Structures are given as C-alpha cells and as structure tokens.
Amino acid sequence: MSVDKHRAAAGRxxxxxxxxxxxxxxxxxxxxxGIYLREQFASRGHMxxxxxxxxxxxxxxxxxxxxxxxxxxxxxxxxxxxxxTFELExxxxxxxxxxxxxxxxxxxxxxxxxxxxxxxxxxxxQRYGPGFPIAGEYAGQLDNxxxxxxxxxxxxxxxxxxxxxxxxxxxxxxDGDGPSLEVLDPEGGLSLPGTWQASAVAGGSPGMANALxxxxxxxxxxxxxxxxxxxxxxxGLGYTVYYRDSVSAGAWQVLERGEPLAQSQSVEASLDFSxxxxxxxxxxxxx
Numbered sequence: 001m002s003v004d005k006h007r008a009a010a011g012r013x014x015x016x017x018x019x020x021x022x023x024x025x026x027x028x029x030x031x032x033x034g035i036y037l038r039e040q041f042a043s044r045g046h047m048x049x050x051x052x053x054x055x056x057x058x059x060x061x062x063x064x065x066x067x068x069x070x071x072x073x074x075x076x077x078x079x080x081x082x083x084x085t086f087e088l089e090x091x092x093x094x095x096x097x098x099x100x101x102x103x104x105x106x107x108x109x110x111x112x113x114x115x116x117x118x119x120x121x122x123x124x125x126q127r128y129g130p131g132f133p134i135a136g137e138y139a140g141q142l143d144n145x146x147x148x149x150x151x152x153x154x155x156x157x158x159x160x161x162x163x164x165x166x167x168x169x170x171x172x173x174x175d176g177d178g179p180s181l182e183v184l185d186p187e188g189g190l191s192l193p194g195t196w197q198a199s200a201v202a203g204g205s206p207g208m209a210n211a212l213x214x215x216x217x218x219x220x221x222x223x224x225x226x227x228x229x230x231x232x233x234x235x236g237l238g239y240t241v242y243y244r245d246s247v248s249a250g251a252w253q254v255l256e257r258g259e260p261l262a263q264s265q266s267v268e269a270s271l272d273f274s275x276x277x278x279x280x281x282x283x284x285x286x287x
Contacts, residue, residue, distance in 0.1 A: 017041055018050040018068035021080045022061060023087070024153065026053055033080050049074050056086075085110045088135070090154025093117070096147050099138040106135040114207045124206075132207040146170075162190030171198040180204030217284055226270055229282070233267040236260055237286045241269055247281050255282070 019041075021034045028034070031053060038048050050071045054064045068077045086109040088101035099117045101107070106115045117138045118124040124134070142149075146165040153159050164181060166172065170193045174181040179198040182205075189195055199205065218230045233239055238260045242252035256269055271282060 015041075015046045016049050016073045016075050017046055018071055018074045018077045019048055019080060020051075020061075020064055020068060020077065021053045022056050023053060024055050026087070027155065028053065031080075037078065037080060087154075088115070091159065092152060093138065094150050094152055096142055096149035097138040097140045099136065101135055104135040106133055116207050127203065128206060160190065164191075164196070165193065169193040171196065174198040178202045180206075182210050184210075217282060226272055227282075228268060228270050230266055230268050231284050233258070233261045233265055234286055239267065239284055239286050241271065241282060241284050243271070243280055243282050245280055252283065 019034060019037055021031050023031070026034070028051075034051065034053070038051065041048050050068050052064050052068070054060050065077065068074060088104070088107055088109055090102055092098075092100040092102070097117070109115050114133055116124075116132055116134045117136060118134055119137060119141070121134055121137055124132070144166065146163065146167075148163040149160065150158065151160040164170070166174070171179075171181065173179055174196075179200070179202060181196055182199045183190065183195060184197050185195050199210065204210075219227065221228045231239075239258045240254060241256040243255045244250045244252050255271060258267065258269075261267070
C-alpha cells in the first residue's frame with residue numbers, strides 16, 4: 001500500500017496513546033511535560049491508555065516499552081524525557097557527609113558531566129583554581145579510616161550506598177596528602193576495593209575524568225635475544241615503540257607501530273636485541 005493510501009485508510013480519527021516519561025526524579029505531580037501532553041491528547045479526543053514514569057535505565061525503559069505496546073488498542077507509544085540530564089532537586093548526601101542539592105549552584109547533571117561538593121570552596125580554589133562545577137560546601141567530614149557514604153534522591157530512594165576503606169586491599173597510597181581515591185568502574189560494587197584506585201596524580205582530578213597514568217613498559221620475559229614487554233594501550237590511539245643503544249645519545253629509531261585500539265587494553269610486544277649490542281633502551285609513545 002502506498003503512503004497516500006495508507007494515510008487515507010488510517011483517516012483522522014482518535015488515537016489511543018501510551019505515554020512514558022523517562023526520569024530519575026519526576027513524580028506524577030511534578031511531571032509537567034507529562035501532565036501537559038495528557039491534557040493535550042484528551043482535549044483533542046484522543047485516549048491515553050497508559051502512563052508510566054520510569055528511571056533512565058536501559059533495562060527498565062525496555063521493560064516499560066514492552067508493557068506499553070502490549071496494552072489493548074495502543075497505536076502510539078510516546079517517550080517524554082530521557083535526555084540523560086539528571087535533575088538534582090531533592091538529591092542529598094545523608095551519611096558520611098551532609099549536603100542537599102536543592103537550591104545549590106548546580107541543579108542539573110548532564111550525561112558525562114561532573115559536579116563537586118567541597119569542604120571549603122576557598123581552600124579548593126586556592127589549590128585547584130576557579131571554574132569548577134561546585135554545587136556547594138558540605139557539612140561533616142569523611143573519616144580517613146574509611147566510612148559509609150549514602151546519597152538519596154527526591155523520593156528518598158537510594159542512589160548510592162557504599163563503604164570505602166584505607167587498608168589493604170584498598171589502595172593505601174591514597175590515604176594521606178598525595179593521590180586521591182578514585183573510582184574505576186561506576187557500575188561496579190562501590191564497596192569493593194577492586195572498584196577503586198589511587199589517582200595517577202597527587203590531589204586527583206576533581207571535576208573531570210580520571211587522569212591517565214604515565215606509560216610504563218613492563219618486562220614480561222627475556223629469552224635469548226627477544227624481550228617481551230607489556231604496556232597499557234588506550235582506546236582510539238595507536239602506539240609507537242622506539243629504541244636506541246645509548247640512554248642519552250643518538251636518535252630514537254622506530255621499532256614497531258601499532259594501529260589504534262578499539263578499547264583500552266594491555267598490549268604486548270616482542271623486541272629483538274642484536275647479538276652484538278650489549279645495551280639497548282626502549283620507550284613507547286601514544287600515539
């Protein structure tokens with residue numbers, strides 16, 4: 001059937017709609033867009049057969065979509081929201097430190113963005129400089145020996161609940177004035193030591209992605225004239241291995257080039273020694 005014929009067959013009669021609002025913070029009372037859309041559908045003679053608010057989580061969104069399309073008579077499922085921006089109204093730390101984002105300097109958190117709460121804004125800016133996304137100053141103090149931290153949402157739902165530590169197997173180097181404790185996998189178990197690491201730079205990298213550690217060649221094995229080494233490659237970047245026979249003299253020669261990696265991963269390379277060379281130095285660069 002052609003498009004024109006399909007439109008003619010469909011006519012302009014009432015439509016049965018299911019409406020889904022994707023939001024981590026809205027309620028039926030505060031979902032202004034949802035209220036407006038339902039009123040507009042009703043005023044034009046259409047029927048809203050289903051309405052749900054779902055958290056911005058792929059598995060939950062998919063489950064609600066399956067639910068809505070299975071409703072009798074539904075012809076259209078309309079998604080509202082889900083832009084990835086997290087509304088901070090009503091979000092607050094209640095254990096470990098105390099801070100309420102309501103009325104703070106940062107009211108929304110876009111996808112991939114960062115927000116900071118600090119003990120003293122003046123002290124923070126003296127160390128790191130101005131221009132950071134600081135929501136405000138928290139009350140209380142985190143325990144240097146480890147502590148539970150709880151963050152709840154506007155409906156008192158738990159957003160984060162974890163306990164950090166400072167003794168092995170937690171990274172002890174982060175217990176002091178040097179590196180900070182930073183999360184490796186936000187989706188992992190935040191109470192697990194393996195989910196965390198000491199920052200690559202002193203003081204960490206507040207308000208931005210974790211700083212990458214400097215590249216380092218790790219020797220795996222030396223068999224005859226062949227040296228096997230490993231280093232951490234980075235997603236989207238290639239690498240070049242260089243060598244020279246003196247640590248301070250002569251030009252670095254290209255030994256091996258690698259194509260850009262699809263994901264960050266360990267890279268192994270085999271480096272050959274010349275039989276008549278007593279010493280050889282290597283370095284790796286990205287890209």
